[in-house]
Amino acid sequence: MRIAELIMAVLMAVFSAYLMWKSAELPIGWIEGEGPGGGFWPFWLASIMLVSCIWILVRWVRRISPPSKSTEPFMDSAAIRSFIAVAGPLAICIGLIHLIGVYFSVPIFLVYYIRFLGRHSWPTTLSISFATPVAAFFFFDIVLRIVLPKGYTEPLFYPLYDMFL
C-alpha cells in the first residue's frame, strides 16, 4: 500500500506537470482587452494539482496519510487475479467492437463472464448473452436511432434496417 501511494502520487505529479506544460501552449497570462488567456484556468489548476501531489508526498514521507502507514499489500494476489480477469476481457471486448461491432463483441464478453467467471449453466448464459444484444438493438438502433458501432459486421444488419427503419 505504501509503495502504491508513492507511485500514484509521483505519476499524478508528472501528469500535473504535463498538464501545466500543455496548458501553456495557450496564453496563460493577461491579454489586454480580452482578460485572462485560454491557458490561464487549466494552467493554474494544474499547478494546484502539482502542489497537492507534493503535499501528498510530504505526508507520505512523514507517514501521516493512512495508505502511507499501511503495511497491507495494495492488492493481494487474489485481488490482482480477479482484477485482471475482469478488466482485461473488458478491454478486449471494447477493442473487438472496432472489428466486429457491439452486437458480436458483447455476447462474447457475456459468455466469458457468466459461464467462466460466474459458473452459471449454459442455458442461463446463452439466454442472457442472446437477449442482451437483441434488446439493445431494438432500444438503441431502432427506437432511439442511436446506431451502435458494428465494425465489419455492418452488412449483416442491412436486412434488419430494411425491416424496422
Next chain:
Amino acid sequence: METLLLLADGFGIAFLPLNLVLIIVGVTIGLFIGAMPGLGSVNGVAILLPMTFLVPPTGAIIFLAAIYYGAMYGGAISSIMLGIPGASTAVATTFDGRPLALKGQADKALIGAAVASFVGGTLSIILFTLFAPPLADWALAFGDPELFALMMMAFATFVGLSGDDIPKTLFSICIGLVLSSVGLDIMSGEPRLVFLDIVGFMHGINFLVLAIGIYGIGEMLWTIETSRGELTMSKAVISIERIVQHLKELLRTWFTMIMGSVVGFFVGILPAAGATPGALMAYGFAKTYSKTPEEFGKGKIEGVVAPEAANNAASTGSMLPMLTLGIPGSPTTAILLGGMVIWGLVPGPMLFVDQKEFVWGLIASLYAANFFAAVINIAFIPIFLWMLRMPFTILAPSIFVLCIIGGYAPTQSMHDVWLMLIFGVVGFLMRKLDYPMAPAVLAIVLGPMAEPSLRQSLLVSDGDITVFFTRPISGVFMAIAIVLLVMPMVQSLRRRMKAA
C-alpha cells in the same frame, strides 16, 4: 399562494400518462438499484442517463429523479436483509436494521424503513417547495463574481466538511476542473489540452464519460474486490396483520422521523455532505436524545427510522441548490445537472422564470415518486427479496455492457468508450488509495460554468481579484469558502499543539 398555483400546474404535468409511467418505472428501477449491493442512486442515474434521450427533458428528469428517490428506499432492503448496505447512503441503516433482522424482526425493520423514508421524503419536499422559490428569486441577482464565489464555496465544503484527505480532495477537485476544460476554449475558440493530438479530445470530455467510468466501471471493480465471501439472507415474514401492528408501533417514533428529516434535508443541501453523512448524523442525534441510548446497535427501531428519514430528505435537499443555484448538492444531482445541460436547459435561477413547467413538474413528480416508492416498496417486498438473490456474476457483466453502450451513446464515439474504461480503472485504483472521487465528478460538471464566470469577472474588473471580496454577496461566499479551506488545517495544528 402563487407557489400553490404553480405546484398545482406541476401536478398537472406530473400526472400526464407518460410522466406517471416514468415515475412508476423509475421508482421501481431505483428500488432495485438501491437494493443491489454495489449500486446506488448515483450509479443508476449515471448509467441510465443516456437512455433518457427517448423522452422530453421534463420526462427525463422526472424519470431520473424517481430513480434517485427509489434508490433511497431500496438501500435499506439489503442493509437489513444482508447486513451490507445496498448503497452507501444506507450504511447507518445496517447498525440497527441488521440486529432487528437477526432477532427475526426483519419485517418490522423493512416497514419502519419504508414509512420513515416516506415521512422524510414528504417533509423534505414540503421544505423544498417553501424554500426553492425565494432562494431562486434571490439568486437571480447573482452576477459572475457571485456565481464563481458560490462555486468556490461548494468546492470548499469538500475540503472543510468531507473529512477526506485534504491534498487528495484538492487534487480531485482540480483534475475534474482541468478535464472539463479540455477541447475548445469557449472564449477564444482555440483548441486546448488536445492530448497527444488525438482528435477525439477536440470535442472535450463529456462529464458522462467520467461519471460512467467512475460510478459504473470503477464501482463494479470495487464491489468485485470488496465483496468476496458468502452472504446470508435473513428471513422476513410479512402479513397484513403484522404490518398494521408495526405501523402502530412506528407512530411512537414520530419525533425521531421528523428530526431525521430536518437534519437530512439541511445536510443534503451541502455539496460535500449529502445523504450518507446526513443519515449518520441523524442516527447520532437519535442516539444522543434517546432515553435508552444503550439499546442502539442492538436492534432499536429508532436506529432504522432516523437514518432512513434522513437519507430521503437529503436526496431532496440536494436538489434545492441544483435547481435554484445551479450548484448540485450531491454527485447524483451533479449528473442530473449535467443531463440538464445536454437537454438544452440552463441550470440556475432562470429555470424558475423560463422553465416553470420543467421545475414545477419535477417538484410535483417528487411528491408522486415518494408516494409510489412507499407503496411499491411495501407491496412488493417479497419480489425485491427475491431479486436480491440475483447473482453478482450476472449483474456485473450486464452493468459493464450498459456502461459500454451508455458511454458510447451520448457522443457516438469509441474514443469516449476507451476514455471511460481508463477513468474507471484509474478511478478504482485512486479510490483504493483514499482519493475521493465525488469532487472530481462535481468539478467536471461545474467546470464549464466556473471558468467563464471567473474570466468574465476578471475581465470586467480589469484583472482585479478583489472583485470577489468587495461585492457583498460574493464576499460572504468567499469568506465562508476561506473558513472552510482553513478550518481543517487549524484543527490539525491544534491537535499537534496539544500532542506536543
